[in-house]
Amino acid sequence: MTASVRLDSVNKIYAAKAKNPIYAVRDFTIHIEPGEIVALLGSSGCGKTSTLRMIAGFEEVSKGAISIGGREIHKLPPAKRGVAMAFEGYSLYPPLTLRQNIAFALKSEKLGSAETNRRVEEIAGLLELTRHLDRYPSTVSAGQQQRASLGRALVRKADIYLLDEPMGQLEPQLRAVLRGRLKRYLREHGLTAILVTHDQTEANALADRIAVMEGGVLQQFASPADLKEKPANLFVGTFIGEPPMNVYRVEPQIFNGRISLRARGEELFGYEPGTIDDAVVSLLERRNALVVGVRPADVAVSPLNGARGATAKVVSNQWIGDQTHLESAFGDGVIVATLDNRFAARAGEALAVDVPADKLHLFAEDGTALAHGRSLASGGAH
Amino acid sequence: MQHMSTGERVLRGILIALALIFFLFPIFWIVLMSFQTNAQILRIPPSLFFSPTLENYTSLITGQLKTASGVLTLNFMQNLFNSFILSTASVALSLVLAVPAAYAFARYKFRFSEDIAFTLLSFKFAPPLLVLLPLTIYFQKIGLANTYFGLIWVYQLITLPLILWIVRGYFEDISPDIEHAYRIAGHSWAKTFFKISIPLARPGIAAAALLSFIFAWNNFVFALVLASADKQPVTVGALAFVTASGIQYGQIAAAAVISITPTLALALFAQRYLVEGLSLGAVKG
Numbered sequence: 001m002t003a004s005v006r007l008d009s010v011n012k013i014y015a016a017k018a019k020n021p022i023y024a025v026r027d028f029t030i031h032i033e034p035g036e037i038v039a040l041l042g043s044s045g046c047g048k049t050s051t052l053r054m055i056a057g058f059e060e061v062s063k064g065a066i067s068i069g070g071r072e073i074h075k076l077p078p079a080k081r082g083v084a085m086a087f088e089g090y091s092l093y094p095p096l097t098l099r100q101n102i103a104f105a106l107k108s109e110k111l112g113s114a115e116t117n118r119r120v121e122e123i124a125g126l127l128e129l130t131r132h133l134d135r136y137p138s139t140v141s142a143g144q145q146q147r148a149s150l151g152r153a154l155v156r157k158a159d160i161y162l163l164d165e166p167m168g169q170l171e172p173q174l175r176a177v178l179r180g181r182l183k184r185y186l187r188e189h190g191l192t193a194i195l196v197t198h199d200q201t202e203a204n205a206l207a208d209r210i211a212v213m214e215g216g217v218l219q220q221f222a223s224p225a226d227l228k229e230k231p232a233n234l235f236v237g238t239f240i241g242e243p244p245m246n247v248y249r250v251e252p253q254i255f256n257g258r259i260s261l262r263a264r265g266e267e268l269f270g271y272e273p274g275t276i277d278d279a280v281v282s283l284l285e286r287r288n289a290l291v292v293g294v295r296p297a298d299v300a301v302s303p304l305n306g307a308r309g310a311t312a313k314v315v316s317n318q319w320i321g322d323q324t325h326l327e328s329a330f331g332d333g334v335i336v337a338t339l340d341n342r343f344a345a346r347a348g349e350a351l352a353v354d355v356p357a358d359k360l361h362l363f364a365e366d367g368t369a370l371a372h373g374r375s376l377a378s379g380g381a382h
Numbered sequence: 383m384q385h386m387s388t389g390e391r392v393l394r395g396i397l398i399a400l401a402l403i404f405f406l407f408p409i410f411w412i413v414l415m416s417f418q419t420n421a422q423i424l425r426i427p428p429s430l431f432f433s434p435t436l437e438n439y440t441s442l443i444t445g446q447l448k449t450a451s452g453v454l455t456l457n458f459m460q461n462l463f464n465s466f467i468l469s470t471a472s473v474a475l476s477l478v479l480a481v482p483a484a485y486a487f488a489r490y491k492f493r494f495s496e497d498i499a500f501t502l503l504s505f506k507f508a509p510p511l512l513v514l515l516p517l518t519i520y521f522q523k524i525g526l527a528n529t530y531f532g533l534i535w536v537y538q539l540i541t542l543p544l545i546l547w548i549v550r551g552y553f554e555d556i557s558p559d560i561e562h563a564y565r566i567a568g569h570s571w572a573k574t575f576f577k578i579s580i581p582l583a584r585p586g587i588a589a590a591a592l593l594s595f596i597f598a599w600n601n602f603v604f605a606l607v608l609a610s611a612d613k614q615p616v617t618v619g620a621l622a623f624v625t626a627s628g629i630q631y632g633q634i635a636a637a638a639v640i641s642i643t644p645t646l647a648l649a650l651f652a653q654r655y656l657v658e659g660l661s662l663g664a665v666k667g
Contacts, residue, residue, distance in 0.1 A: 056566055058562050083566060091562065104564075
């Protein structure tokens with residue numbers, strides 16, 4: 001029942017004949033393996049929901065092709081595509097109870113009532129809905145409606161499962177529990193699923209690979225770890241990760257093998273000879289300016305007395321329960337550091353900040369990634 | 383409910399009673415009149431006390447109207463039947479045409495969709511008499527004058543825009559994703575329309591059908607011009623009570639009572655139905 005999915009140069013163009021056609025999705029290509037869970041991640045309006053709806057058949061594909069299990073489906077009606085979908089707005093049938101709503105999705109499979117009931121109960125158990133099954137959508141909470149909507153999608157046997165913000169309305173504790181259960185359920189049954197979300201945690205937790213979208217364009221399609229460690233461009237670098245990556249436009253200077261990354265004449269980061277790989281050094285030699293990105297977790301902070309690193313002045317120091325967020329004035333901007341323990345520093349205090357050479361992300365001025373730590377970014381070595 | 387003092391409660395009761403008397407008294411008076419002879423109705427001062435007679439009703443039902451100047455034949459039962467045929471058929475035809483159209487206007491943005499919808503609505507703005515003169519000439523030329531078919535066609539001017547606009551609003555209130563959820567579960571567009579969209583819009587369709595039935599039933603001017611005696615509805619037929627020997631108030635009252643009964647019954651029935659509201663009986667598994 002599980003299938004691969006291919007989207008090849010898929011475009012969604014509104015007002016195609018107008019002077020300025022609007023590209024909701026532009027040349028979107030991803031190939032999804034059978035049994036893989038993929039998240040489409042991006043801020044609102046990035047084209048992720050349009051993409052999902054094109055796969056489901058509720059939006060026409062303006063250009064390009066979509067196939068499921070090797071079968072081209074983008075011209076078929078939704079009923080013939082073999083997809084199940086959970087909608088962001090739940091879209092339960094108001095006059096039916098949650099049980100009837102979930103069972104209703106099985107109607108076209110023509111199962112016996114015993115089998116229907118068994119499947120509904122199984123899904124309801126998975127989603128913690130058993131107690132609410134005989135209530136009507138208007139009498140249960142948004143979270144319960146959302147779970148019923150998710151249940152209505154999962155209960156069906158389909159080639160792929162499309163989940164549009166499947167957990168947006170759930171309270172945080174339940175969300176964490178259900179994420180785990182949903183992932184286990186999809187895995188156990190080997191189901192292919194595409195999920196749309198703007199929540200990085202959800203994407204990271206559920207997906208094997210994440211497609212980051214912005215402005216209708218696929219920015220990067222990679223595993224959660226690769227997105228974090230090897231962002232393909234500055235957008236992905238700053239979009240993925242919380243708090244976001246610190247970004248500085250710098251001019252590299254190399255003097256006697258020592259590398260200095262400077263902004264407005266002031267050194268932000270300095271590296272002794274041998275600490276940066278030769279390939280990266282030769283890349284720096286060829287550039288007058290570039291953008292350096294530093295994850296807050298990679299920033300080393302220490303008291304000023306004699307420690308290596310540039311000086312930064314603390315702006316705010318927050319303990320958020322399991323981490324310290326330390327924001328300091330740095331160069332002509334700020335640097336944010338996250339630390340795993342409490343850190344005694346008052347606003348106004350001067351500190352030494354340093355970033356190990358293998359934690360630097362280097363981007364060209366147009367945003368293309370050049371190098372991540374010790375390795376050159378693929379395609380960034382030009 | 384917020385707390386009310388005794389004074390407020392009494393005042394409220396009085397105001398409601400006054401409103402009820404104001405609105406219901408004419409109907410009450412007509413019902414009384416329908417059981418009186420012309421002489422009893424016209425006496426001065428009027429009185430609530432009289433010996434009731436069924437004469438008005440019998441003359442309506444038998445079609446024999448006794449006046450001072452002799453017996454006149456009446457078409458009242460035929461008129462009632464005509465009203466029933468014209469209103470029912472007009473509403474039925476409008477439902478068949480307007481419900482799918484309303485769905486299309488609600489769901490799809492196509493070229494000129496707003497203009498077409500507005501044009502249909504604008505039929506309701508035009509003064510009927512403006513339309514009637516040319517229409518009469520055309521209908522006489524093509525043989526549609528004084529036919530049920532022709533009248534039902536003209537009645538579409540009353541019923542179709544009303545149903546279209548009310549039902550369109552109901553369709554717009556239904557999330558398209560509810561339909562999508564059904565379609566993606568393996569059902570065709572048409573099946574979704576009949577099994578999901580129409581049942582969910584049913585309260586709206588019922589309200590629109592009821593309203594347009596009442597409007598069609600009460601129509602006077604189209605039928606007055608386009609229909610002769612054997613196709614006239616009650617509204618036009620009532621003119622027959624204005625006779626050479628005076629106005630037959632008793633029969634008019636009886637005719638009014640009989641002719642409001644169907645719409646009243648329909649309204650009461652539909653009210654219950656509308657309150658029941660969202661029952662998606664047709665799709666229960």
